[in-house]
Amino acid sequence: MEVTEESCLHYWVIEAPKGLWSLATCRKCKKIDAFKNSMDDNTAWNMSNPRKKKEIKKKLEEVQDIDALTKEEFLKQRNPKSIISNGAKYKTDFKLRMVREVGIHGRTEVRKKYGLPETTLRSWVKLYS
DSSP, X not given: OOOOTTTOOOOEEEOOOOSSEEEEEETTTOOEEEEEOOOOHHHHHHHHSHHHHHHHHHHHHHTHHHHTOXXXXXXXXXXXXXXXXXXXXXXXXXXXXXXXXXXXXXXXXXXXXXXXOHHHHHHHHHHHO
């Protein structure tokens, strides 16, 4: 049975937090969305600790440009579907680019960055290397 975005009860795989937003991909229908990150209790506690407060504020200032993005801007910037034709079929030039990136960054990093299945990437590397 084919799952569509409209009928899917999403199973989100969310990337590790690096700023205000994290990219998420549904395992079932492959829909891409972004979720807002928040400070955890430990960070909030450290903000009341004078020695840690300066360190945390400095880190927050470093990611200020990323945090200023709206959800739509973040998705436009990070959405891998914008370089994939129709979300299900991959163009040959995209496959070749992924194989080149695997050679530079490794299969795990490329797989996570573009939300590609491990077996798909492995088969592309085998086919195009």
